[in-house]
Amino acid sequence: MRNTIVLLAAVTAGCVSGHTLRGTVDVGTAQSSSASMKGKCAGHVVSGVWAPPGFCVTQFANGLNKPRHMTFAPNGDLLVATRDGVAVVWDGGQQKALLGGPDLSQHGIALSPDGRWLYVAGARDVRRMAFHPGMRHDEGRGDVVVGDVPLTVDHPYRSITFDAQGRLYLQVGADDNLSPGKGAAIMRYTVPDALPVNGMAYDSGETFAKGIRNAEALAWDKDGKLWAFVNGRDFLHPPGTPDNFYLDHPGDWIYRLSDKAGTFYGFPNCWVLGTAAWGERRDAASQWADPDTNQGHDDAWCQNSANVWPAAGSLAAHTAPLGAVQYRGAAFPAQYRDSIFVTSHGSWNRHGEQRGRMVLQVRIDGDRVVSVSPFIGERAGDGNLKEGSWSERPVGIAEGPDGALYVSSDQTGNILRVSYANE
Numbered sequence: 001m002r003n004t005i006v007l008l009a010a011v012t013a014g015c016v017s018g019h020t021l022r023g024t025v026d027v028g029t030a031q032s033s034s035a036s037m038k039g040k041c042a043g044h045v046v047s048g049v050w051a052p053p054g055f056c057v058t059q060f061a062n063g064l065n066k067p068r069h070m071t072f073a074p075n076g077d078l079l080v081a082t083r084d085g086v087a088v089v090w091d092g093g094q095q096k097a098l099l100g101g102p103d104l105s106q107h108g109i110a111l112s113p114d115g116r117w118l119y120v121a122g123a124r125d126v127r128r129m130a131f132h133p134g135m136r137h138d139e140g141r142g143d144v145v146v147g148d149v150p151l152t153v154d155h156p157y158r159s160i161t162f163d164a165q166g167r168l169y170l171q172v173g174a175d176d177n178l179s180p181g182k183g184a185a186i187m188r189y190t191v192p193d194a195l196p197v198n199g200m201a202y203d204s205g206e207t208f209a210k211g212i213r214n215a216e217a218l219a220w221d222k223d224g225k226l227w228a229f230v231n232g233r234d235f236l237h238p239p240g241t242p243d244n245f246y247l248d249h250p251g252d253w254i255y256r257l258s259d260k261a262g263t264f265y266g267f268p269n270c271w272v273l274g275t276a277a278w279g280e281r282r283d284a285a286s287q288w289a290d291p292d293t294n295q296g297h298d299d300a301w302c303q304n305s306a307n308v309w310p311a312a313g314s315l316a317a318h319t320a321p322l323g324a325v326q327y328r329g330a331a332f333p334a335q336y337r338d339s340i341f342v343t344s345h346g347s348w349n350r351h352g353e354q355r356g357r358m359v360l361q362v363r364i365d366g367d368r369v370v371s372v373s374p375f376i377g378e379r380a381g382d383g384n385l386k387e388g389s390w391s392e393r394p395v396g397i398a399e400g401p402d403g404a405l406y407v408s409s410d411q412t413g414n415i416l417r418v419s420y421a422n423e
Contacts, residue, residue: 046416050358050379050386054333054421057376060093060406061415067408068107069159069323069396070415074115075133076401080408080415081109081120088135089415097136100129107216108160108171112191118142119168121158124149125199126170144199145191146170150182155214157322164224166191170205173214174267177234178293184267185210186218186228186257209257211308212265219324219340221364226257227312228265229321229342229362234349236271238291241278247350248276251284251314252321256367263309268293270302274314275372284314285369313369318347319356323397323408331403332420339363341375341405343394346387354388359397359407359418376407376418392416 044059051057065083072078078089083106086099100120108121111131118131120142126149129142145168149158155173162168168189175181187205209215209228217229232250237243251274255265266272270287281288287302287310294302301307315321323343327336339361346356358377363370378390393411400406404419 046392046414048379048390049376050374050384051376051418055376056419056421058417058419059414060417061089061096062413064408064413064415066410067396067413067415068157068410069109070398070406070408071109071111072398072400073111073131073133077133077135078398078400078406078415079109079111079118080396081106085138086118086120090134097138099135099138100127101138101141105156105158107157110160110162110168113162113164113166119145119160121160121170123151123156123158126158126160126168143195145195146187146189146202146205147199149202150175152176152181152183155183155216157216159216159218161218161220161226163220163226169208169218169226171215171218171228173216173231178268180211180213180268184213186212186215188261206261208261208263210262210264211267211269212255213253213267215255217321217324217342219326219342221256221326221340222328222338225259225367227324227326227340227364228255228257229253229315229324230255230265231320232274232317233268233271233290236290238288246317248274248317249278250274251276251317252319253311254285254313254315254362254369255309256312256364258309264307266302266308269295269297270308272311272314275316285311287311312364312367313362313372315342315344315360315362315372316355318350319360320345320347321360322395324362325397325399325405327399327405329399329403336361341397343397343407345393345395346390350388357388357390357393358385359394359405376416 046057049057068081070080080087088097103122105123110119117128119128125144126146127142152175154176159171170187172183174184186209188208189205214231215228219227230253232252236246250271253272273286289299321342322345326340342360344356359375361373361375378386380386392409395410396408407416
């Protein structure tokens with residue numbers, strides 16, 4: 001990390017005309033409002049932002065080294081997992097410190113429910129360090145909580161979260177495009193106060209979810225249910241489909257996870273259709289047998305909930321969801337509350353017309369997805385939403401104590417603040 005991080009507490013107008021995003025519904029009409037918003041949004045403007053009317057997007061911090069997931073401490077400090085360690089940002093975005101030391105694969109971050117420990121996940125382990133609000137000095141990397149996490153070549157980033165009972169959840173992606181390996185799972189651990197030497201073994205945890213390809217984006221809803229937004233497989237090509245079928249299939253899967261440990265979510269045997277139709281197949285959440293890895297299972301098997309937990313919905317193919325949070329605040333208008341906001345990192349291999357690099361609003365009702373809509377992204381020259389080329393590549397997302405959303409970009413090193421103009 002550079003020695004100095006420029007941190008700017010601010011808001012800015014990012015309001016442009018609406019555009020229908022392929023594969024989504026309920027896209028609001030945003031309007032250019034630089035004049036009407038004058039005097040309401042102040043600070044360092046993030047240029048070229050597409051957003052709904054009334055919302056402001058500002059640069060809260062910059063100069064971070066590959067910022068990934070984030071969380072807020074009880075005193076309002078923002079804690080950010082970066083390659084240089086955990087960046088602590090405080091004083092309205094004007095100060096910073098580093099904790100825990102460097103790790104090129106650092107990604108997941110969470111505070112224990114009692115606030116005593118700060119947990120950070122890298123490719124091979126989960127560590128914790130003693131924590132107190134207002135902590136400013138690096139006291140070392142802490143202790144290994146879960147060790148010997150399997151090294152999955154294609155998916156080295158681990159997400160972590162805690163439930164209301166204080167149990168730790170660790171997400172590990174699949175070994176590669178088609179093989180689960182020891183990943184494609186979410187493990188659950190009851191963490192003892194006194195850790196064993198070298199931490200708990202990876203396999204000592206309970207397999208909470210299996211067959212879930214790469215669920216880096218996890219979010220708890222207000223009913224205490226865990227949602228997973230899953231990166232789908234690449235290069236899907238069922239018999240009789242064109243060579244470019246993989247550009248629009250499969251979708252990136254959305255699940256409201258079962259409470260039953262060991263539930264199977266389909267990978268690698270099954271895939272989820274997504275928002276693009278395939279002939280007469282139009283249900284975005286429908287599940288189909290994978291032509292390459294079905295292991296003798298057919299479509300009917302994949303669609304039987306006794307075998308495979310049904311999807312709640314789907315994002316468009318190659319969205320690449322990496323972070324998610326349910327909005328519980330009161331600063332946004334009512335139609336945004338209780339929605340899950342999901343970061344789209346965007347495709348690396350879609351070729352042709354790109355997709356993603358934005359933040360999405362996912363409206364839910366119980367265990368189903370009602371709609372998916374773009375929330376913020378890049379503004380095209382004609383004022384519409386432009387996919388796939390924004391310099392910001394969203395990763396982590398967190399709701400701040402001020403009711404704003406904070407979004408990290410590992411490409412620019414920025415933290416963006418999304419607020420409503422009438423705050």
